[in-house]
Amino acid sequence: MAFPAMMLLGAFLLLNSVSAWAEPSADEGLHVFKSANCVGCHKWSGEGGGGYGGAAANLRRTALSLDQIEHTIRCGRPATGMPHFDPDAYSDGRCYGLKKAQMSAATMPPEPDHYLRPADIDAVAKYVVSHIKGKGPPTFAQCQAFFGDGTRACDVYEKTSDSSGAQAGASAGSAHQHLKIESAPDANAGK
Amino acid sequence: MSRKMYAAAAIVALLVGSHGGWAADDVTANQLLKADSDPGNWLTHHKDYSAHRFSSLSQITKDNVKNLHVAWTLQLGGVEGGGIWSHGGLEGTPIVENGYMYVTDGWGSVYKIDTHHGEGKLLWKMDPKTDHDWAGAVACCGVDNRGVALIGDLVLSHSLDGRLIATNKDTGQIAWQRQVADPDKGEVVTAAPLVVKNMVITGVSGAEYGIRGWIAATDLTTHKEVWRTYTIPAKGEPGANTWKDNHDAMANGGGSTWVTGSYDPSSNTLFWGVGNPGPDWDSQYRPGDNLYTDSTLALDVDTGKIKWHYQHTPNDDFDYDSVAENVLVDAPVHGQPMHLDLEADRNGFAYAVNRDNGQFVWGLPFVKKVTWTKGLDPETGRPAEYDPKLDVQKYNAAVTPSREHPVTMICPGNMGGKNWPPTAYNPQDKIWYIPVIESCNRITVKPEDPSKPIKKREFFTGGGPTQPERITGSVTAIDVTTGKEVGKHETPYPMLGGLLATPDMVFYGQPDGKVAALDAKSLKELWSFNTGAGVNAPPMTFTSDGKQYIAILVGQGGAWDKWFIDGTPELKRIQPGSMLYVFSLN
Structure with missing residues (x-):
């Protein structure tokens, strides 16, 4: 043994x-x-x-x-x-x-x-x-350190992170294209 | 906009072709209406609006199919990973118009291939630069894209990160695009678009991430959204009373729509399947029937208004979604002519309902083993144990997962039954062929806490499956005129790719690489070829220079190798790949 x-x-x-x-x-x-x-x-x-x-x-x-x-x-x-x-x-x-x-x-x-x-x-x-x-809890800054700023993967942390992270997000956000969703109203709402 | 910019924009509009002035080889709405009688082309996702996936081409027959061999192959891309996925795969159906083929890879790149002269030549590739980490982190079930739609001079496609993209057919340049789904909410898009009239319809994925599902129509002229139908009602809307909790479970109720629907022009109705409720396995979180999850929806195609619904598994405890394609068939049932809507559900039952009013016609199990219910009510098609007085259904309580009974084996397993891989219907024989996953699996419930807010972009499933038992498959044939099973061809692996029917054969692929043809009547194997990689996509057929070909995309993707591989241990050796195979006689 x-x-x-x-x-x-x-x-x-x-x-x-x-x-x-x-x-x-x-x-x-x-x-x-x-x-x-x-x-x-x-x-x-x-x-x-x-x-x-x-x-x-x-x-x-x-x-x-x-x-x-x-x-x-x-x-x-x-x-x-x-x-x-x-x-x-x-x-x-x-x-x-x-x-x-x-x-x-x-x-x-x-x-x-x-x-x-x-x-x-x-x-x-x-x-x-x-x-x-x-x-x-994960922060926007940590997320960006992981992914870089070529992705929107971190956007979800922008509003919830500390203020320094949010500022970083505001500037980084413009680095990639943000297409906005313009959706139609709920087709089955009301009569 | 300055005058100079305006002039430039006008020139661009002229170059890419305006909607009013299509050229001779442009696909028209009328052609799409008649796609079933255009055998050489495959113009829309399910071959025709009725989703038959049947081709009347008859050069390749059961007598000569033994001579079928590889005519040419083409290596594609998109195998790279992203988010939680280590690789992409291929689930698409090739679209062919006048010998030009359009396919997609899992990350949504579109490839135009010239198939003339007996070879495949790549003409262009449109890479939408999909945001891999944004989308791949919230794609529950793989890096997938099921193909394109054609209209005018445009190729329409989706990207996993939620865009609808229109590409010029000749140049491969993006003509316009819009964001339809929001990965920040856990929404992604894998379904092929469907063009109806002057609209393109989009379905969404994400019921494992707490989305509120929808179907949306975009106008092809204005590029604006015409209507959006939510599959989970808002407060005050019809169906809202089927969510009986007091913590707004509807807001994250799931109900994704990730398989392309079908369309009946005679009634102006769009038919679309709706996925599971969320959280998947914690039904006590969301007491009530949870409309319109696990349902077929019939919609007015101009407004998106719901005409009727048919729900298969109320208050689903199993992840038995109903996203499957709806197959529209006119056939006599027991001698009486019927307008039918056929659906092969994850829950293991095949259903025919009257597509004019949503009334149940017949139903039967198409899998070898069902344990969650003893059967369907012969009048309503509801599961026999369904009790409208109960807020939380127990079905066969011995196997139904619940907070009190958190670890159980269910049959079929949560993948089904039948998953997204499409069925095929032979209108000459009135036989419907289902690609089956013969399975059981183990569900472990992990209750969600209603007092805690749902975390964005995190799984919201209330548990998960494991695979302690071997999983196999079959092609199962049903006589639509009687609602009876008339044949079953068993396969060693689950059917993860779907079917093609021809006048006398059925074609399919297996995740171990095999592509095969069966006799349409006896279901005996007539021909096979092993591609050496996992088949995860349906076969299709077309003609080029007058000659018939069979085409299939090959490259293991989807959910199987991450979440279900223990049910098919031999498939662990299958490597990622991305290849188009095209077969012909001689």
Whole structure:
């Protein structure tokens, strides 16, 4: 039994050494958050929430530490839709001491569209801690930092954000075309 | 406007063609009325206003279909992701006029293809620059666009971010556009437009995001909206008393209209299906029958006034929407001539109603397994357990999801039954073919809190589905004159693309890439070809230089691979794609 434990330790040291080798920038983490389609369930804001196919965790309110977040990204979460982004997560017991043969179809976390390199996992975990965890309700400024100003995806936050965000919205709003809806009156109103 | 600008605008108007002066190859309203007797062309979304998707072309027959092979293919775009979606897909029906084909990709780019001389040549591509993140974040069920409409010298299309766009047929330049739907409210548009008279009709998606659904008509001359019919009544309007809560659930009552409707010129009536109520699975949030959700609407096409409605699943607990196309058929039922409106519902039942007054004629289950009700009332077509005295319907209480019974298996699953993929009707044999999802799935109710305001651009579903059981499919045939099932061809995967009927065959595609032809009578397979990618769109047929072709868009999109893939685990290996396949004999 000592051998798997050593392998686990080895993997742990390897991951740690990679992450210690060069600090990822927030831009790298943001890039991974988008490209790995974290947005698909957790949304740009990390709020996740009730979804058509089940609820994703609210990362803004998460109590997990950096290490725990990184572990969750590598291993996924059994019996939920959270994928394991380490391709070998269930090959040797490194995740929750479990191997693929011990897992049922119902408990095995799904495979992601694309696996991530250890450095990417490190970067995106740090991004979640620095930009999402504990940040309260999402703001217009945060939304624009995520998407840029080439989209109307943030318009919905313009009126609800703090005043500085609203001002930014007013100026950014003119940067893209706003077609107005001129709808006809309700056809079935009145007699 | 200065005089110089005015002159420039007048020149532009002349160049793009005014509505009064169409050229010889322009599509006219009269041509659209007669689209059913124009076999070489496919001029409107469902082939004709009656939504038959039947072609009388007969070069390709059950005797020679074994020789059908790929004539040419064309790679399209639009596979990129946006919002919550990792990729786009293809759900459109190609439109063909005089050998020129118009198709769309999921993000709403329009492609004009010259099909003459036995090959496909791209003439132009109109990219509407759809706002991917704005729209893709509130598209419940994929990056989808189901195609274009033709009128005059214009190609009309929608974009996911809520625009109606008119493109010059010859140049590929946008002639005009208007915003019809508002993604800030969770509204997006996936349906193909429908041109009737001098109007173009738009349906909306978004019942999973707390919209109040509508159908809107835009005037082709003024480009202004002529009427807008809300599918959820406002306070004081007929039907408002079917929302019995005290927290204004109507304001976010759902009722989207994301499948193109049909039109009966003899009665000047537009027929359009209405989607599920919101929140989907928390029916106790919205006591009452929740009109006009899960209904067929008959509208005066000039005013948008509702003539009649027929509701299939009052106070829906299941997400059994009724957006499906309404198929208009004149046929005898038990010997008596009838004007019928056929609809194959998500709830697993096929319905025929009298389209002059909305009275029920016949109904039957078209899926192998129904558990939510024991059947339809033979007089009214209502689910047998429906109780008008109850505010919250329980149907078969053992399986109906509720706050007290929050985790249940339902059959059919919430995708249906039958989803948006269109049926086809053979008017010679009076047989109606339904593309079926044979399924059950598990619903978990997560009640919505009426004391909290609804968050814009967030899911408002009151729960969600999971897929613990395998899901398959079938092509199921119904004799319209009797309302009886006359055949079922089972398929290993659900029908996610829809059907085409020819005099002696039915064509379909499967999400594992297979395109196939069945004998119209025996439903035995006569021919198949695997495209190597997921088929998520209906086949169609046309002639070019006098030769018959079958065309189909191939590229997995829609909701399946995000929300339902566990019911078809083998399909996880299907890669996104975007390709037009065209088949011919020799």
